[in-house]
Each structure stands twice: as structure tokens, then as C-alpha cells.
Amino acid sequence: MRWIVASAWPYINAVPHLGTLIQVLSSDVYARYRRKKGDSVVFVSGSDEHGTPIEIEAIRKGISPKELTDKMHSYVSDLFNRFGISYDNYTRTESPTHVKFVQEFYMRVYENGHIFEKETEQLYCPNDKMFLPDRFVIGTCPYCGYEKAHGDQCDRCGRLLNPTDLINPRCAICGAEPELRRTKHWFFDLPKFSGKLKEYVESNEQLPDNARSMSLSMIEDGLKPRSITRDNKWGIPAPFPGAEGKTIYVWMEAVLGYVSAVKEYFERLGKPEEFDEFWKGKDTKSIYFIGKDNIPFHTLIFPALLMASEEGYVLPYNVASTEFLLFEGEKFSKRERIGIWLDEALALLPADYWRFYMIYIRPETKDANFAWDDMVAKINDELNDTLGNLIHRVLSFIKSRYSGIVPDAQLDEESEEMLKEAKEIAERIEDSIERVKLRDALKEFLEMARLGNRFFNSREPWRDIRENKPRADSTVVASFNLLKAMASYMHIFMPFSAERLWRMMGLDGEPAPFSDAFNIVTGVQLGEVEPLFHKVNKEELQEKLEEVRERGEVLSARE
RNA sequence: AGCGGGGUGGGGCAGCCUGGUAGCCCGCCGGGCUCAUAACCCGGAGGUCGGUGGUUCAAAUCCACCCCCCGCUACCA
Numbered sequence: 001m002r003w004i005v006a007s008a009w010p011y012i013n014a015v016p017h018l019g020t021l022i023q024v025l026s027s028d029v030y031a032r033y034r035r036k037k038g039d040s041v042v043f044v045s046g047s048d049e050h051g052t053p054i055e056i057e058a059i060r061k062g063i064s065p066k067e068l069t070d071k072m073h074s075y076v077s078d079l080f081n082r083f084g085i086s087y088d089n090y091t092r093t094e095s096p097t098h099v100k101f102v103q104e105f106y107m108r109v110y111e112n113g114h115i116f117e118k119e120t121e122q123l124y125c126p127n128d129k130m131f132l133p134d135r136f137v138i139g140t141c142p143y144c145g146y147e148k149a150h151g152d153q154c155d156r157c158g159r160l161l162n163p164t165d166l167i168n169p170r171c172a173i174c175g176a177e178p179e180l181r182r183t184k185h186w187f188f189d190l191p192k193f194s195g196k197l198k199e200y201v202e203s204n205e206q207l208p209d210n211a212r213s214m215s216l217s218m219i220e221d222g223l224k225p226r227s228i229t230r231d232n233k234w235g236i237p238a239p240f241p242g243a244e245g246k247t248i249y250v251w252m253e254a255v256l257g258y259v260s261a262v263k264e265y266f267e268r269l270g271k272p273e274e275f276d277e278f279w280k281g282k283d284t285k286s287i288y289f290i291g292k293d294n295i296p297f298h299t300l301i302f303p304a305l306l307m308a309s310e311e312g313y314v315l316p317y318n319v320a321s322t323e324f325l326l327f328e329g330e331k332f333s334k335r336e337r338i339g340i341w342l343d344e345a346l347a348l349l350p351a352d353y354w355r356f357y358m359i360y361i362r363p364e365t366k367d368a369n370f371a372w373d374d375m376v377a378k379i380n381d382e383l384n385d386t387l388g389n390l391i392h393r394v395l396s397f398i399k400s401r402y403s404g405i406v407p408d409a410q411l412d413e414e415s416e417e418m419l420k421e422a423k424e425i426a427e428r429i430e431d432s433i434e435r436v437k438l439r440d441a442l443k444e445f446l447e448m449a450r451l452g453n454r455f456f457n458s459r460e461p462w463r464d465i466r467e468n469k470p471r472a473d474s475t476v477v478a479s480f481n482l483l484k485a486m487a488s489y490m491h492i493f494m495p496f497s498a499e500r501l502w503r504m505m506g507l508d509g510e511p512a513p514f515s516d517a518f519n520i521v522t523g524v525q526l527g528e529v530e531p532l533f534h535k536v537n538k539e540e541l542q543e544k545l546e547e548v549r550e551r552g553e554v555l556s557a558r559e
Numbered sequence: 560a561g562c563g564g565g566g567u568g569g570g571g572c573a574g575c576c577u578g579g580u581a582g583c584c585c586g587c588c589g590g591g592c593u594c595a596u597a598a599c600c601c602g603g604a605g606g607u608c609g610g611u612g613g614u615u616c617a618a619a620u621c622c623a624c625c626c627c628c629c630g631c632u633a634c635c636a
């Protein structure tokens with residue numbers, strides 16, 4: 001089976017925070033899982049770098065948008081690398097392949113008759129010489145009198161507004177008074193696809209409940225045409241006749257990145273012909289990891305665009321949408337510095353600790369909350385004590401009592417039984433991941449560690465070693481092989497630690513594919529044994545975070 | 560306002576779709592073990608599952624209404 005695994009493209013006007021990491025990590029766990037199962041995987045994402053907020057951020061910094069995104073893209077790519085995200089291609093929307101692909105794609109949709117033009121009126125800032133998105137017009141709310149209401153909504157009374165409703169409207173960038181100007185835009189005829197989309201959503205059983213219900217209710221309410229173009233300078237030039245000076249709206253191009261990134265991947269490999277096999281293949285499935293705010297783009301607009309291209313691209317097999325992550329009960333906020341940003345996170349703890357905790361609290365059924373106390377408890381009690389200690393007690397036992405060499409012994413019935421139970425847990429892990437229940441999978445994985453601890457306790461090999469050597473041998477061989485199997489499963493969640501474990505166990509290469517996870521190995525000479533994890537302390541972590549921020553050690557702290 | 564999600568022992572969560580003795584982690588109490596990172600294992604106390612009414616032999620689970628919290632509403636991305 002071929003798999004396209006993708007996570008939503010982070011918008012890189014700023015360093016992403018932990019909320020973004022959820023999607024990125026989820027997709028990585030899934031991609032690693034597929035590879036361990038032996039599937040053919042192309043795992044892609046990239047930086048979403050066009051649009052007004054980046055243009056404005058660049059103005060604020062006094063540099064060009066390209067200079068800004070060049071810097072941010074390399075910074076963010078590096079962060080994902082350090083988090084162990086195994087992208088086959090992490091690209092960007094400025095990539096020439098993407099730009100060319102988007103333009104050709106839309107021309108095709110245009111020629112297929114799914115795009116029309118329409119004149120609209122929009123506020124324009126004569127000072128900044130740009131049309132202003134609704135959000136970038138500020139003025140007095142006509143309902144409650146709030147003076148800093150945005151053109152799309154008043155933040156005080158919550159009413160939805162049109163920018164022209166505002167009293168005394170101002171440009172959010174420079175404060176000048178905007179004027180109403182006529183402008184022409186190109187629209188994608190989304191309503192035309194309502195029927196097909198409904199059929200697609202209803203027949204797609206993998207979709208999470210939140211994605212299905214939201215999509216269906218939107219179709220039920222009636223879809224509207226979506227404008228494809230913007231009057232921004234910073235973006236991909238719209239290819240339509242008469243659209244000179246217009247660019248493609250970021251969302252409408254960024255979703256196509258899922259396709260162009262795979263194309264680019266194969267071009268880079270020197271096998272461009274494999275792109276079609278992948279994206280149009282009958283045995284290809286695609287899965288997208290996103291937050292619930294992105295659902296309509298992935299379940300409606302993106303599939304409709306793929307249909308409209310009439311190119312035979314496979315429709316999304318699953319849109320693995322999650323709820324939101326809160327930080328100590330509040331929304332992440334850059335302005336108020338509520339949250340933790342990715343570069344800060346890595347300054348505090350190794351990537352695997354974050355990978356562990358973020359998957360542990362993955363917001364699968366409802367908004368989840370990041371809490372220091374909870375994170376510390378989970379890391380100390382489960383990651384360190386349950387898992388880390390099992391590994392250490394088994395390996396150090398082999399070190400001290402067996403000179404570091406796993407005995408070449410037969411397994412007795414009880415040992416066989418334990419490994420059989422472990423295999424059943426492994427099957428449940430796989431089953432959970434198939435259903436994209438990643439937190440269940442991680443919890444099942446911890447169950448393997450509990451099984452190991454129970455087994456080691458009840459078998460008391462420290463006693464057998466004197467009184468019943470064969471029994472101790474069996475315990476040791478079984479425990480060692482449990483760890484070996486665990487390393488394979490750990491590898492998808494915590495790749496760095498799993499690889500370290502593998503080396504400590506004296507095994508070659510990297511943790512085995514699932515098909516070999518339970519092949520019994522004996523006679524191995526262990527490597528250097530040391531604790532895999534350590535406990536963490538809340539106060540120390542918080543102090544460290546303060547330091548990192550005060551010293552401006554990471555980019556997000558300086559923004 | 561509309562739509563969506565949530566309200567389960569002290570804390571954090573699962574279970575609800577496919578009704579039938581309420582499960583997990585932490586914390587608390589007691590015991591065991593000493594190989595291990597004061598780690599591990601076993602046992603126990605603690606919840607009438609937001610409220611009211613209904614369906615049913617039986618409801619945390621289905622239905623109706625109500626209360627509270629959160630999010631989204633498509634030219635912010």
C-alpha cells in the first residue's frame with residue numbers, strides 16, 4: 001500500500017507553538033508507523049509563507065517578505081528536524097515546483113470551467129497601497145461602540161461585521177483612512193460540487209466525527225463560491241487571463257502543497273514518473289493531520305479542487321482532525337505570551353519528552369490542556385518510572401549478573417506466555433494507530449512496560465540466579481526480548497530514545513520492523529547501559545523557561 | 560444568534576455511537592520485593608457519571624428540556 005502522509009502547513013510569520021506541534025507529531029508517528037508496517041510512504045509538509053500577515057510582519061521588521069520567510073523557513077525546518085519529524089520533503093510555498101504546480105493546476109480548473117470572475121468592493125489603504133483583508137480594518141463597532149473592533153468581528157460584543165459597517169474605519173497597519181475601491185476577483189465554483197462532496201463525506205468512514213459533522217452541516221447550509229485571488233503583492237501570481245497583479249489566496253494554494261510537495265520529492269529523487277503513480281494510484285491512500293479549524297479546507301475545498309482538476313488525484317482517505325490544545329486552561333497567545341514555543345521547548349527538554357507528553361494528551365475527543373503539573377507527573381511516573389526503570393532494571397541485571405551477555409536459553413512456558421501477552425498488546429497498539437487513536441496507542445505501549453515490570457517482579461530472577469539458574473535465564477531472555485519488541489514500537493513515538501535503547505541492547509541498525517519485533521534473539525553482548533530518561537522538576541523547568549526568555553536565547557523570545 | 564465540542568471519585572482523563580455490576584494515571588491508606596532511577600509489584604478507601612423529566616426489565620450510555628464552560632461562523636491563517 002502507498003501512503004501520502006501530511007500535516008497542515010505551518011504559517012511561518014512566527015515560530016510555531018506546542019499546538020502546532022500536535023499535528024506535526026501526530027503525522028510523524030503515523031508516518032513512522034506506516035514505514036514500520038512496511039508500507040511505501042511519502043511524508044510531506046512545508047512552510048506556508050504567503051499572505052498579508054507575513055507581508056505586514058516584514059514591513060514591521062523593515063525587510064522583504066522573502067527575506068523574512070527564508071529565515072523563518074530554515075529556522076522552522078531545523079526545529080522540526082530536532083523534534084525528529086521524519087518528513088520526506090518539508091518544502092515551502094515559495095518552492096518553484098509549488099509555484100509552477102499551483103499556476104498550472106488553477107489554469108486547468110479554469111479551463112474545465114469551474115472558475116468565474118466577479119467584481120467586488122473592498123477597502124483599500126491609499127497609504128500602504130494595498131487592499132485590506134477584513135481583519136486588517138479597525139474602527140468603532142456600530143453596535144456596542146467599541147473603538148478597536150475588527151472588520152470581520154467586534155472582539156467586545158462578538159458580533160460579526162462587514163468592514164464597511166465600522167464607524168471611522170482605519171487601516172490596522174498605518175492608521176490611515178481606507179477608501180472603498182472596486183476590484184475584480186476569481187472565484188472557485190464550490191457549490192457545484194455540493195452533491196459529490198456530500199457523497200464523498202458520507203461514504204468516507206474513516207473521518208473523525210468532528211470532521212464529518214462539521215462538513216455535512218456546511219454542505220447542508222449551502223456552500224458558497226470561494227474567492228481564489230487576492231490583491232496582495234506577496235504570493236503566487238494568479239495565472240488567469242486579465243488577472244495581472246493578483247495573487248492566489250494563501251489557503252487556496254497551500255492545500256495544493258500536499259500534491260506539489262510529493263511531486264517535488266520524486267523530482268529530487270530523479271524519478272518524476274513516480275509522482276503520478278503515487279498521487280493517482282488506485283492503491284494510494286492519503287491522510288492529513290490538522291486542527292479542527294482547518295476541517296472545511298480539507299474535507300470540502302481541497303477534495304473539490306482535486307475533483308475540479310479532473311486529473312484523477314486520490315481524494316483524502318482520512319482527515320485526522322483534532323480539537324484544540326489549551327495552555328494552562330487558556331488559549332495560546334503570542335501577544336500575551338501564553339504558551340510555549342517550539343524553540344523554547346527544546347531548550348527545556350529533549351524532543352522525546354515533548355513527543356511523549358504531546359501524544360499523551362493529544363486532543364482527540366475534546367480540547368486538551370497542557371499543564372505543567374500534569375506534564376511533570378506523566379514524565380516522572382510513566383515515562384521515567386514505569387518505562388525507563390523497566391529498561392534499566394532489565395539491562396543492568398544482565399550487566400551485573402550475566403556479564404552483559406544475554407544467555408542462550410530456552411524460554412519456559414511462563415515466559416512464552418508473557419511474550420504472547422506482549423504480542424497481544426502490540427496488536428492493540430497497531431489497531432489503535434490504524435484508527436488514528438494515537439493516545440490510546442501510546443497508553444497501550446506503556447501497558448507493555450507494566451507487563452514487563454509485573455513479570456520481572458513475580459519471577460524474581462535475583463533469587464533464581466542462585467537457586468534455579470535455568471529459570472533466571474528464561475526470565476532474562478524473555479525480558480530482553482520484550483524490550484527489543486518495545487524498541488520497535490517506541491521508535492514511532494520516541495525515535496531518539498528507541499535508537500539509544502537499541503544501541504544499549506547491543507543490537508545493530510535501528511529498531512526492527514513490526515514483522516520482526518518478536519523474533520527471539522539471544523547471545524547478544526550489551527552496549528553501554530545508562531538510564532534512558534530522567535525525572536523533571538516543574539520549578540526548574542519554569543525557571544529555565546524564564547531564563548531562556550529573558551536572555552533572548554531563542555528566536556521566539558525575541559519576536 | 561446559528562453550528563459544533565465538553566460537564567464522570569481530590570486532580571487529569573477513558574467509557575457514551577453498538578444500553579446490563581463505572582475504567583486508567585496521579586494523589587491517599589495498607590502490604591510485598593530489594594534486580595532497578597526512593598524505582599517495581601499486590602491490595603484497599605473514595606464517584607447515585609451537570610440538572611429535571613421520559614423510554615426501557617435495565618441508562619453515564621437513548622430521547623426531550625434546562626444550566627454552566629469552550630470553540631467555530633468560511634476575505635486572519
